[in-house]
Amino acid sequence: MRQHLPYRFSVAFLLLVCAFLIAQLFFTTQSTATASGAEAALAQSGLVPRFIDFDIGAATVRSGASHQDSIPDLPPYVALPNSGYPLTIVNFTVPPDFATGNDFVARVLWSTNTTPCFYVLKAELVGYGPGHSAALYDIYWPGSTTPADEGIIQATTAYNTQELIITLRPYASFPTYPGDAMTLVLTRDAGDINDTCTSYILLRSISLTYQGLTSYMPFVSKSP
The missing domain is CATH 1.10.287 (Helix Hairpins)
Known part of the structure; x- marks a missing residue:
């Protein structure tokens, strides 16, 4: 055994x-x-940041603003002179994954050749879509918790590119929906007493960040 x-x-x-x-x-x-x-x-149900980039060389310019692309080896930019109300405009259609009720955040790269000084910039975002009122937005400048149409921006170093972040928050009962036509306008108020920069403000790029629904991501498998 x-x-x-x-x-x-x-x-x-x-x-x-x-x-x-x-x-x-x-x-x-x-x-x-x-x-x-x-x-x-x-x-x-989740949200992820999405991005919209604009071709600064194709942006609309009015009231004295101009495109500068005379140097072949450098990218174009928009010049806002030290007089009047020069402005630039970019247009876009709200993407289908946009989560209604969320902010847009604008990122502007800019420079000037005179420092130290301040310039005054006005921002406006408005949209239109079928079946609802115009989409309106409050503007929040860096370091501020109170909305204001205009912000006073400090230029600290001549010729160095600086970053400006502007938060665009839906106003009251005027929401934005996917498919809406949107217009973002940036205007320099050169005649304001707080605008002390004596030269051009050069806008190098404009882009937007928004919150997108992850259900639109192509690699996500949806439950039946």
């Missing part, structure tokens, strides 16, 4: 190992299914 004990022990041990592996596989499968379900739910 003794010579059979090792064999019986080996069989029992193998059966125990198999049972353990089957249990591990079952719980791993259940855990993966639960995690996948949670990820799918997040994908259906």
Whole structure:
């Protein structure tokens, strides 16, 4: 009988190992299914930042603003002179993944060749779409918790490109919907007493960030 004990022990041990592996596989499968379900739910309702870039060389310019592209090796820019109300305009259609009720955030790269000084900039975002009123936005400048149409921007270093972040927040009951036609206007108020820059303000680029619904991401598998 003794010579059979090792064999019986080996069989029992193998059966125990198999049972353990089957249990591990079952719980791993259940855990993966639960995690996948949670990820799918997040994908259906979550938000991720999306971006809209504008070609500054194609932006509309009015009231004295001009395009400068005379140097072939450098990218174009928009010049806002130190007189009147020069402005630039960019237009876009709200993307289909836009989450209604969320902000747009504008990022403007700019420079000037006179410092130290301040310039006054006005921002306006307005939109129109079928079946609802015009979309209006409050403007929030860096460091401010109170909306204002105009901001006083400090130029600290001559010729160095600086960044300006402007938060555009939906106003009251005037929301924006996917497919709406939008217009962003940036105007220099050169006649304002607070505008002390004696030269051009050069706008190098304009871009927008918004919150997009992850359910529009092509690589997300939607639940039936």
